[in-house]
Amino acid sequence: MSDPVTDKLRDDIGRARGTDYFLMKEQLTAEEARILREVREFGEREILPIANSYWERGEFPFELVPRIAALNIVGDHNMRLPGCRPMTAVGAGLVMMELSRIDSSVATFFAVHLGLAMQSINLLGSEAQRERYLPQMARFEKVGAFALTEPDHGSDSVALEATAKREGDEWVINGRKRWPGNAVWCDYIIVYARDVADKQVKAFVVEKNNPGYKATKIGGKVSLRMVQNADIILTDCRVSEDARLQKCNSFKDCARVLMGTRNTVAWASLGNAVSAYDIALTYAQRRTQFGRPIAKSQMVQSMLVSMLGDVTAMQLYCIRLGRLIDDGKLEETMAALAKYYCSVKARDVCRMARDVLGGNGITLDFHVIRHMCDMESLVTYEGTAEIQSLIVGRDITGQSAFV
Structure with a gap:
């Protein structure tokens, strides 16, 4: 039996009603606004109708x-490739926001491919490697993944144990990795x-058909269920010297990507907070209880205002962050603070929205x-909220609280 509240909500979901309280769209260039509109329309048309079913099935x-x-x-x-769309950092951020507003699993697939795999090659590879890999990846003819975290090294990934040994013109890689998205099928x-x-620490491009590479899908997740995360075993995985990213010579180089x-x-x-x-x-x-819309309740209004305040603050964070990147002024600690604040606050917004819906x-x-x-994954990956707070804390106090 059809429920008019549910039906009306379904009609309105994806339209981001009333979420630009400080008129942030006025801060966008014409091209940035065009990107926002195009990705929003795509998400509502192509992703939203299928998101729940795929998420539920994993x-x-x-x-x-x-x-x-x-x-x-x-x-x-950072990336100027033939056929690639020129974007500001704000424009690229809007792509991620809009994909995430519809579904974080699809957004994560995109972020792993572009932000981790392609950017590793872009920032750490030679010009020949960039020309070899990036154009086909930009066209999605080849899909990328990124393997840093290990079963015993997450927040302390700087202590990674996977090894690479040079043997003539080849490298032999051994070890285990855990959690890479896209890794089952990249x-x-x-x-x-x-x-x-x-x-x-060195970085290597490993192809999926390498006999020394084995990826097994991680099951039992209740977050980012569409994302095909993997446990990876590298057993005498041989790659050529040409597959080693030539500008990666320490963990600090990896940190540039992160x-x-x-x-x-x-x-x-x-994006998740805006949607919630x-x-x-x-x-x-839409919802009526005790003969009136629940929006007439003081408690519900207070919750909505709290959510809107957090959403608006996150918008200000992100716009400013993008402009700092475009101006070449972004520092690691700024990115850490933005990741910390936005992920924690977005999780709070989603939890409060869930309460509003009863x-x-x-x-x-x-x-x-x-x-x-x-959001439980977003708070955790790319450095947990706690690790981001320690990075910023070290910067503002001059004292390291890391072990």
């Missing part, structure tokens, strides 16, 4: 990949391993529970 919607490629949203201020995966000779992705997580968190607030506001105006908040029909569960 499967990835592979049919979206060529459609995303056709959207031409691979672009970044074409290329960037593997970070420690050189046994100089003990420094700094950019923390900016991405801030935008992704904002939008749904909660719409629901409160019992309906736990059903996929209303989408909030999917965003709430997915």
Whole structure:
């Protein structure tokens, strides 16, 4: 039997009603506004109708990949490739925000491919390697993944144990990795391993058909369920010297890639928060209890205002962060603070939105529970909220609280 509240909410979901309280769109260039509109329309048309079913099944919607490629949203201020769309950092952030506003799993697929795999090659590879790998990845003819975290090394990934040993013109990689998204089905995966000779971290492009590479899907997740995370075993995995990213000579080089992705997580968190607030506001105006809309309740209004305040603050964070990147002024600690604040606040917004929806908040029909569960991953990956706070704390006090 049809429920008019649910039906009306479904009609309105994805429209981001009333979420630009400080008129932030006025801060965008014409091209940035165009990117926002194009990705928003794509997400509402192509992703939203299938998001819940794929999320519930824990499967990835592979049919979206060529459609995303056709959207031409691979672009970044750091990456100037033939056929790639020129974008400001704000424009690239808006892509991530809008994809995440619809579904964080699809956004994570995109972020891993572009922000981690492609940027590793872009920042750490030679010019020949950039020309070899990046154009085909920009067209999504090849999909990338990124392997840094290990079963025993997450927050302390600087202590990674995977090894790489030079043997003539080849490298032999051994070790385990855990959690890389896209890793079950990607074409290329960037593997970070420690050189046994100089003990420094190096990066390698490993192809999926390498006999020394084995990826097994991680099951039992209740967050980012579409993302095909993997446990990886590298057993005498041989790659040529040409597959070693020539500009990666220490963990500090890897950290350059991670700094950019923390900016991405801030935008992704904002997207989840915008969606959760939008749904909660719409629901409160539609849902009637005790003979009146619940939006007339002081408690519900207080919750909505709290959510809107956090959403607006995150918008200000992200816009300013993007402009700092475009001006070449971004520092690692700025990215860390943005990732910390936005991910924690977005999780709070999603939890509060779930409360506004009451019992309906736990059903996929209303989408909030999917965003709430997915935010648990965003708070954790690319450096947990706690690690980001220690990075910023060390900067402002001059004292390191790391072990």
